[in-house]
Amino acid sequence: MPEITMLEAIREALFEEMERDPAVVALGEDIGVYGGAFKATEGLLAKFGRERVIDTPISETAIVGAACGMSYLGLRPVAEMQFIDFIACCFNQVTNFAAKSHYRWGAPVPMVLRGPSGGGVHGGPFHSANPEMYFVHTPGLKVVYPSTAYDAKGLLKSAIRDNNPVLFFEHKFLYRRIKEEIPAGDYTVPIGKAIVRREGRDLTILSYAAMAHVALEAAAVLAKEGIQAEVIDLRTLLPLDRETILGSVKKTNKLLIVHEDTRTGGIAGEIAAIVCEGAFEHLDGPIARVTALDTPVPYSPPLEEHFLPNAEKVVAAARELAKY
């Protein structure tokens, strides 16, 4: 089986889901003839036509609003944000309209909102953001952030089949940089389940998206020093897989959380609280975190590299933690 990129895996999921179910439609800016800014939707229009692959005006509120309306008639719209940063423009439609619909009046919104996110590509303050925590703080949404091609395909399929609004973050640094063999045809990866990427006994490194790869890189370095780190990839941020998190902490007794999101209000804080509530007596050291700085994402490469976590920073933090 040939290796495919994460981008190709996402495209495959879209094709297969649209082929499986005529209720699945796609809408967004430049997704049709052009195939999307990153070509995630390339070829969809030719196959499924203009009624199902809708090039919209530059109008994020209209895109998400219309997707909500389509959902009410039983469609399963997949809306693209050209860059996830622009989701700020339709914050209200996402957090007030879509997220509260089922709770308020029992109207499910089976919509997927997907788009390229994350830094490391020198996109600057408006094309690099990780705005997941605004939405993790919003009951009614699900938030998914895969790190592998296999997971991207399986989770996107699950998201499309889910009856709730799912935000699907696609790390653009990973789009074409990772490749793997994945099974052809239909499979799903369940939303809400983390995965242990590397087993270890000395400490747990929790991460997701591009930072899951950084965590693995760090774990390899640590192993050479005799520190066996367990690496967990969250995959879904809402709902969080408490069981896997607590299970690992109870085993290793030490926790380091790594995320590319900024520090204050990042998911590390929430996980620290969960661990204090559920496994405090198992902790042998302070809960540590390696995160991006509390600044906007800077543009110039040396600045962005300083801003972002990397394997070195993770290794250093893990060494400190391992001393306890």
Added chain:
Amino acid sequence: MNTKLTREQHLELYYFMQLNRQLEDRLVKLFRQNKIVGGVYSSLGQEAVSIGTSYALEKRDWLAPMIRNIGTLLVKGFKPRDIFTQHMAKYTSPTHGKDGTSHFGDLKVRHVVSPISMLGDLIPVMAGVAMAGRYLGQNIVAMTWIGDGGSSTGAFHEGLNLAATQKAPFVLVIENNQWAYSTPVSLQVPIRNLADRAAAYGITSRIVDGNDVVAVYEASKAAVDECRAGRGPVLIEVKTMRMKGHAQHDPAEYVPKEMFEYWKTQDPIARYEAYLTKHALWDPKKKSEIDVRIERELDEDQKFAEESPMPAPETAEQGVYCEGCHTIAADWRRPKSEVMPPASSVEAVWKVTDFGAFARPAARAASVVAGVSSVQPARTEPAEVEVEKQQPLRVPFGRGPKDRSVELERREKLVEKPVRHKPHKRRRR
């Protein structure tokens, strides 16, 4: 009489308007007795808008009410008890106490989308409803309302722009009741007729006397028909007046007394009663029959609501997610094969017919000419006339200018002067 409405329909319009008014009257009394949990947003004086517009929809059509459109919910088949229980936050309310007022809906039978408080947000949503209905071959029309104030939101523009580019079967009613909370319409919008905004989207618009229920119905029916024929969306501006404060807490002292005095003479129900009498569509006996029926229904439903339990506290935890409680299935009215490959396959190219080149200014709007004034300085002034020519056609009661009956009526002066758009005078630079 200038309508195809039957006698039965005429009486039904009266029933709904009066039910709307009496229901809200009771809500106000319940509010004073502290039996309402949140606010009461009166649509007193605007009943003809809610009833006349929504009455033009068919059962299969979709609507999404705004806060002052309780009447539309009644027309769509919700009962007064739904509205009483919503306001009283009872477990028996359509949302089981999760939300209040007119914030509820029904996807399956009545095709009503629940509003949220954020003004304008329903517009893109209902554009999406209209698009999905067309995709599924349902031949439906979607309708929603927006206030004069709410028409300044970004969602209004984004939603209407998307609907227009998609030619969606969507009717948007701007309910111009002269006030947005305490702010007069003149400070909300720098134009006299809000319907003028239709020009920006290249869509049809109408202006109608919002206190004349038959006129509102006729304009809405025409708009709905146009949308169903694939010529949507349509924007309707109804001119009316909010006869109370923004909500019960607001005495509206900022509204000049004379303005209330004038609009009191335009009361939509009083006007309609006179109309029904003039056209011999009822007699005092019929009127009292309907009024008695309304009283009876309201008594029953109010009692039901007052005696209903509040929700159990722990139900607050339920229902954030759909965990299999709903089966989502679209109602296909066309063969699915039409939207599946190979039938759906197209050549992924744009067909461009207009190269978009700058044409001679004579045929262009003033703004364009102004933008290139260095090229065509002499044209800036007279070109203002061209803008007016580009205003979309606005016709009384929704019939086209070539409709002979319009011309005949005008000549015979049978009806009051139709409300017509007068171009707003521009200041000369």
